Amino acid sequence: EEEKEILIMISENAKKAGIESFEELVNFAVDQGIFKTQLSEHLATRVLATNKRIREDLLEALEELSKSKEEVPKEDKEKLLTNLFVIAQKAGFKNWEEIVGEGCRTRISDEEYVFDIPTTIEEAKEILINNPEILKKMEEIFSMIAKATN
Structure with missing residues (x-):
């Protein structure tokens, strides 16, 4: 009971x-x-x-x-995702599929990746919105790629 x-x-x-x-x-x-x-x-x-x-x-x-x-209000969520998308574009990523793919290859720790395979675009966006550390990590990675390729 x-x-x-x-x-x-x-x-x-x-x-x-x-x-x-x-x-x-x-x-x-x-x-x-x-x-x-x-x-x-x-x-x-x-x-x-x-x-x-x-x-x-x-x-x-x-x-x-x-x-x-x-x-996190809805407008702010959209803004967070838009900011990440802009940074990702500067790094050469063309769409959300490529961003999610990069997240599936990016490690947070030894055994843990940003996104599990398979993760849909919608699931990935939810993860990014609800987990500021992951969002920040992805922004840092895309910023580094953008700097390295420009």
């Missing part, structure tokens, strides 16, 4: 953060470093129900994601 309440609470927080499925929640937990690896739904529910620290870390990360989604 307590496990069910915990999972309902996590599910509600995930929905507020724009995460619609349990699989997305597990991916989010891995991306945030809360889970070290992909877990099956059964294992993930057991871990979340029994490990208070992991549960609290996940709830905190979901809350931060919810806040970040609230903070």
